[in-house]
Amino acid sequence: MEVLLVSEKTIIVKSHKGKYSATFCKNGAKHLVKNLPNKNFHIIIDKKVAHLYEDELKFILDNSSVLLIEAIESNKSLEAIPRYVSHLVNRQIRRDDILIAIGGGIIQDITCFLAATLLRGVDWYFYPTTLLAQADSCIGSKSSINCGDSKNLLGTFTPPDKVIIGSNFLKTLDGVDVRSGVGEMLKVHGISGEKDFNKIANKYNDLFIDSSIMQVFIRRSLEIKKKYIEADEFDRGPRNIFNYGHSFGHAIEAATNFAIPHGIAVTIGLDMANWLSPQIASGDVQHYDRMHGVLSRNYRGFKKIEIPIDLFMSALAKDKKNIGKDEVTLILPNKYAKIEKGRYVNNKIFKSLCDKYLTKVRTS
Known part of the structure; x- marks a missing residue:
């Protein structure tokens, strides 16, 4: 089985804002603690993730501007956005500050939308914690916000300035969450063609028991999507x-x-x-x-x-x-x-x- 080499641990994606990186690491929480921005930042984090990683993230959570959000659809809505804006305004957000998203697709959508609209645009980083986000949505610039009964009605194209994919985050996912992410990976490999789809189909069982194999197919998913x-x-x-x-x-x-x-x-x-x-x-x-x-x-x-x-x-x-x-x-x-x-x-x-x-x- 292919193994990710050090030189292969970063994917560079071109966007209308310039290039941004998607970097693979083992421990996303430790990476964040060791690589804090040298400017003001605001953490937007899934409540569940904050609880699961409270020991690793304790210093940041205790000493930073932190917005805790329950990752449910109703919180990814136009109706909920004013609460988040008020929080950030009360924390005196400025245009050269950075938003740091830690969570899955819902946290990504919220942060991306805020980054695009607050102060006419602020930078943001993304630490995806779900397989679905790591293997698909973390690159591509899209945000999608619900409005009333309409799903993903509002949105922007605002790429993150960097993406950090920590494999250890996947260890706390339950089986259904992993299968949910694998569903998106099957989609991407199916789009690529029969050869790529057969490869992931043949390794389907191994995806759930071997993290090194999972990492290979996460990277391949992003490589396929990057071209499009x-x-x-x-x-x-x-x-x-x-x-x-x-x-x-x-x-x-x-x-x-x-x-x-x-x-x-x-x-x-x-x-x-x-x-x-x-x-x-x-x-x-x-x-x-x-x-x-x-x-x-x-x-x-x-x-x-x-x-x-x-x-x-x-x-x-x-x-x-x-x-x-x-x-x-x-x-x-x-x-x-x-x-x-x-x-x-x-x-x-x-x-x-x-x-x-x-x-x-x-x-x-």
Whole structure:
């Protein structure tokens, strides 16, 4: 198995703000303590992470401006943002200060949004603590904030100034959280093509027991994504295909009131996209068969959770990628297993197919 060499522990990503680094290390908490910025900074941290790492982070948490946030969807919302702004203003934030995010995707979204809007822009660092964030969302510049009942309606493209990926953070994740992150990794490797997907599928079991193997595939996920975000940072063209599985995944999350975690919902969304494509587009059923085995293993334990079709269709219709009133924009594999963006009629036949997948195919 490939091992990360010292020279390979940093990935450099190009963005509209300049280059930024994603650096791999063993202990993210210790790295932060030893590498504090030489200017004013404000910590924005997941409450659970602060508790889990209170010993390692005690000095920082006791002697810094700290904003503790429970990592739940309602806190990643426009309605919650004023609380965070008030906290930072009370701590006398200035434009040359740094925000340091420590947590998963929700903390990332909140911090990125604040960094983009506070004082017309402040720098920020990111210490991702979930596999989902380490293997996917930590690079790419996006922030997404909920507004009312609409998920990820508001956002910006504001890259961090640096990302530090500490492998030890993953040791405190439960099995479902790890599988949620693996779901995003399966998506990225599926986008890359059959060769990369087969590699991660063949090592699926090892991902959960060997951290060195996990690190190799985290890095590969970021390498694949880096090519797309550097070519299309603002998500207007080629990068769109990273929504593979996400239109369905977001609708599944909404329809179940987030009873199914994001990465698991995306895994189901990938499987659903592969199954639907031969019936509404040019997909090949063999592509569905090739990926279904490992995808279904990754969403095991969530097959019996009801996904009400009307709630699902309502959420799907609100997807921000949609253009026409009676159409949905989807990312599906074509007959060559290449992932493509297309527009499809949202009619009774389409609803019936979605219902069949959610109630019969998924649960079998």
